[in-house]
Amino acid sequence: MENTNKIALITGGSRGLGKDMALRLAEKGINVVVTYNSQADDAQNVVSQIEQSGQKAAALQLNTGDTKSFEAFTETLKQTLTDKFGTDHIDFLVNNAGIGGYKMLDEVTEDFFDELFNIHFKGVYFLTQKLLPVLNDGGGIINVSSGLTRVSLPRSSAYASMKGAIEVFTRYLAKELGARGIRANTVAPGAIMTDFGGGHLRNSEQSQKMVSDNTALGRPGVAEDIGGVVAFLCTEDARWVNGQRIEVSGGMAL
Numbered sequence: 001m002e003n004t005n006k007i008a009l010i011t012g013g014s015r016g017l018g019k020d021m022a023l024r025l026a027e028k029g030i031n032v033v034v035t036y037n038s039q040a041d042d043a044q045n046v047v048s049q050i051e052q053s054g055q056k057a058a059a060l061q062l063n064t065g066d067t068k069s070f071e072a073f074t075e076t077l078k079q080t081l082t083d084k085f086g087t088d089h090i091d092f093l094v095n096n097a098g099i100g101g102y103k104m105l106d107e108v109t110e111d112f113f114d115e116l117f118n119i120h121f122k123g124v125y126f127l128t129q130k131l132l133p134v135l136n137d138g139g140g141i142i143n144v145s146s147g148l149t150r151v152s153l154p155r156s157s158a159y160a161s162m163k164g165a166i167e168v169f170t171r172y173l174a175k176e177l178g179a180r181g182i183r184a185n186t187v188a189p190g191a192i193m194t195d196f197g198g199g200h201l202r203n204s205e206q207s208q209k210m211v212s213d214n215t216a217l218g219r220p221g222v223a224e225d226i227g228g229v230v231a232f233l234c235t236e237d238a239r240w241v242n243g244q245r246i247e248v249s250g251g252m253a254l
Helices: 016-027 040-052 067-085 110-134 157-180 205-213 227-233
Strands: 007-010 031-036 057-061 090-095 135-144 183-189 245-248
Touching: 007 016, 007 067, 016 031, 016 040, 016 090, 016 227, 031 040, 031 067, 040 057, 057 067, 067 110, 090 110, 110 135, 110 157, 135 157, 135 227, 157 183, 183 227, 227 245
Parallel strands: 007 031, 007 090, 031 057, 090 135, 135 183, 183 245
Antiparallel strands: none
């Protein structure tokens, strides 16, 4: 266990991809703080599972789309780190929290656009900025993007545009934080069967068939396909991976 005292903060860690990331990080000996927006019980369940495995964990409420709450969140985080982990810094920030949103261009309202923008880009940008003083030198940032930045599917123009912005932002993070030894990478999941976007893939056999037909490995992804890649990026094995977009899609639309 190389990372016994390292700590990762994962936004949106109560279920789906974030939950699997948290559990896989704990398997690597990394302590975890997860944030949740409304699913407090689910988040506490993740904490319990991690604690049973022998690692430390905590759950904090955060709406990643509300930048005005970040100041108070950062103070709560620092207090939690001091009380529960005996430190006031984290080593890894995983910007995972997100919502689905699918509309044709002519159906997109400003409110719909703004909600996606606030959660998927503005929130990620300013939460990362706010947490830079709390992030240890030599640590890492992982931003979650989407296969939809590379493969264009109708109804995803707004969502995918925000994720495209995240990919550019990640490269700039890598450049600007390199002097502190902090790495920044993007993980881009393909189509995954979770609650995401109202479980639209999981609930549609037609969508699953379309995904399977267009994926080299012949099936849609599941949450358990993603967490281990994020965990790997938080280990010494990935110390020379920086500024990269790693797609985890089973070979979709090759």
